[in-house]
Amino acid sequence: MLQYLIKRLLYAVPTLLAVLTVVFFVARVLPGDPAQVMLGEQAGAEAIQALRVRLGLDRPLVEQYVDFMQGALSGDWGTSLVTGRSVLGEVLNVIPFTIELTLASILLGALIGVPLGAWSALHRNSLVDYATRIGSLFGLSFPAFVMAIMLLLAFAIQLDWFPVISSGGGGSVSERLLHLALPAVNLGIIMAAYITRVTRSSMLEVLGEDYVRTARAKGVPHRAVVWQHCLRNALIPVVTVVGLYLGILIGNSVLTEIVFNRPGLGKLIVGALTQRDYTMLQGLMVVYTFIIVVVNLLTDLTYGFIDPRVKYQ
């Protein structure tokens, strides 16, 4: 098991190197001088040249590449062109908020989505099934930031239960949770909608499997058929979807972060894009690659936990 983990992480190294290389060349091979792009049309030639020197763009490509890779791998990702602070430092500052929000919304989504989806499948075509299907469709198609604003208006401003600015809260756990609540509910509802739909359809499929009939032929009570024979099998595709969506969610939380005024990776990347913070963008690309690798690893580990056919080798 530990061996498998180490192996998987080692496999991630070439992926990371490849992504870094792509990031490096995309920034340099694409038409347009980054320095020019950053400074805008009106910038004078000396200013551009100065920035080129500062970024090291005037040096030979190979030298730049070696430098870039060394820096990236040793954690020296340069400083933000906008704030002047270390890129790694900025990332490390916001990452806890992102992880916290992602985990909370997934937990919420699973706690709502799995029982609801399973229940909906078991009572197929009942009123509740219809309600669940419509509700989950609504949850998926409703714009996240509109929901965020509504949550904010209702629970933070009208009822005053939660802080309007979820900057993360200070030290105490309860305060952190208070700040986390609304953004997590916002993303959790979307997650729940996804999980409900996937659980429902995979549960329906599992209910028609031969082994479910076998269980019933043995006289296993309905309840045990559902909980012991069906649910675990039905969760396998759910894990896939959660894994896929996790990657999206991390980048997708930007509107939620903005509405609730909460620090996070999403906000960082949008800021870097709008301000053409070139070093920051490079760093964030690496962070995202790493996140995807870790998420994939977690997904695979979860498969193994659910499905004995999965072998760690």
Add this chain to the structure above:
Amino acid sequence: MAEAPALSVQGLTTEFRIGGQWHAAIRGIDFDLGKNETLALVGESGCGKSITALSIMGLIPKAAGRIAAGKILFEGQDLAQLDEEHLREIRGDRIAMIFQEPMTSLNPVLTIGFQVAEALRYHRGMSQAEARTHALELLEQVKIPSARQRLDDYPHQFSGGMRQRVMIAMALACKPQILLADEPTTALDVTIQAQVLLLLAELKQLYGMSMIFISHNLGVVATIADRVAVMYAGEIVETAAVGDLFDRPTHPYTEALLSSIPRVDRTSDTLMAIPGQVPAINRMPGGCRYAPRCALRQPVCERPPALAPVSGSAPTHLARCWVRAGGDR
């Protein structure tokens, strides 16, 4: 028959809803299963053999299926009228079933020890530990090598033949009076097939069970059955003691089945050489259902024939054919 039958099926009709209309998958099925007897249900795929067995088990999917008529008498009760809870108490305890597909009929995420022990826990109220000990004995009885080490293995770690042995162990857990074996060897290699058949026959003897053995291969049936009911398009078209049937096959369909028995020198027995195919349940011919495929077809075959005694054979030998057994024309 002096002794009361273990199971008596009378006029059993099971229907499915297709496009808003109910169509019979099996119609007016009659048979008695004697104590210790093996009755074979034989016919091509789609003739209604599995539906007959599933009706007895009360496992017809409720969403689009129903037992529309008939009785299934077992221990003085009519299973067709019994509610789910009482059926559940009988299933896997006094009547058990083995399915055709060993690859998909076991739950992939549960150990076989758990799956074999399950029936014992629910029907005998055994604790996990007790049921496990008993499951081990069962696995040894069906000759799973080094059963003790394999209790905690998962189905994918077993070959098809071994899985079917596990299925048998599961079915026998509560020592049922009746075993329904639905094509238990069809999915297996020929050599494995023979081993599993032998095991089934052995265990049937040991446990003193009655068995309904379903197959599409009359050749397999000859070695294991006491009596045969040939099914076609949801009806029994010929029934007789196994010797009488092979001595005097009467219905043209039985003849066709006999001539399509796979030879030993061919490996696959799933291909049948009878021209044409079994009609779908919503496209049944009005008269004799076999008539469209029958070489002996006469004008009279436009009307549905009844099961009638075959002249010159035993009185229990019946066939549903105007041409060959049309006594009451």
